[in-house]
Amino acid sequence: GAVVSQHPSRVICKSGTSVKIECRSLDFQATTMFWYRQFPKKSLMLMATSNEGSKATYEQGVEKDKFLINHASLTLSTLTVTSAHPEDSSFYICSASKGLGTNEKLFFGSGTQLSVL
Amino acid sequence: LAKTTQPISMDSYEGQEVNITCSHNNIATNDYITWYQQFPSQGPRFIIQGYKTKVTNEVASLFIPADRKSSTLSLPRVSLSDTAVYYCLVGLDTGRRALTFGSGTRLQVQP
Numbered sequence: 001g002a003v004v005s006q007h008p009s010r011v012i013c014k015s016g017t018s019v020k021i022e023c024r025s026l027d028f029q030a031t032t033m034f035w036y037r038q039f040p041k042k043s044l045m046l047m048a049t050s051n052e053g054s055k056a057t058y059e060q061g062v063e064k065d066k067f068l069i070n071h072a073s074l075t076l077s078t079l080t081v082t083s084a085h086p087e088d089s090s091f092y093i094c095s096a097s098k099g100l101g102t103n104e105k106l107f108f109g110s111g112t113q114l115s116v117l
Numbered sequence: 118l119a120k121t122t123q124p125i126s127m128d129s130y131e132g133q134e135v136n137i138t139c140s141h142n143n144i145a146t147n148d149y150i151t152w153y154q155q156f157p158s159q160g161p162r163f164i165i166q167g168y169k170t171k172v173t174n175e176v177a178s179l180f181i182p183a184d185r186k187s188s189t190l191s192l193p194r195v196s197l198s199d200t201a202v203y204y205c206l207v208g209l210d211t212g213r214r215a216l217t218f219g220s221g222t223r224l225q226v227q228p
Contacts, residue, residue, distance in 0.1 A: 004160075006160070036218075043204070043218045043219065043220050043221050044161070044204075044218040045218075046217065046218075091158065093160045093161075094160075095160070095161075104149075105151070105163060105166060106151070106163070106206075107163065108153075108160030108161045108162070109160050110159055110160050111158060111159060111160045113158060
């Protein structure tokens with residue numbers, strides 16, 4: 001397998017503040033990482049694709065100015081929730097792609113529970 | 118994008134074999150089928166991946182018919198700790214960004 005580390009696991013913040021979530025591939029290089037959002041008892045919703053050295057690709061309906069993604073190295077992608085509001089409270093999960101073509105697999109971080117007061 | 122359809126929930130008892138089927142009628146020629154397990158407040162965990170016929174590992178087996186329009190995850194002798202949500206994911210070609218999760222199947226294992 002492969003290890004994807006995500007921090008913090010839980011964060012509580014006040015409305016209007018910004019929160020940064022880190023996603024690291026510990027034992028492999030990931031040119032592509034993905035960010036998901038998950039509400040209670042719901043499936044994962046892809047928010048954006050993070051590409052090392054280039055701009056992220058956002059899914060329809062996801063505000064790129066709200067959810068800033070930076071993928072500055074082959075092992076680190078960050079998601080910053082800017083000016084957070086209570087409706088941004090959710091479980092955020094990152095994943096990293098390892099391998100190519102037929103050997104490609106996704107490995108997931110442990111998730112970040114964001115609570116905005 | 119290949120859409121997947123799974124049963125919303127399943128119940129089983131400890132020691133039984135559980136089979137979860139996923140339909141993916143629009144699967145593309147190059148798409149692989151991957152199953153993930155997710156516990157509450159955790160990220161999904163890779164279980165098994167296959168392209169056709171049968172794949173087996175230490176955790177599960179994956180059966181894929183010749184037309185590849187469906188797949189079945191088989192969990193032998195489940196235990197209470199197998200209670201989780203299981204997702205079928207089709208297509209990992211990141212060039213096409215085919216990374217859509219379906220609703221998943223919530224498996225409840227009873228003692």
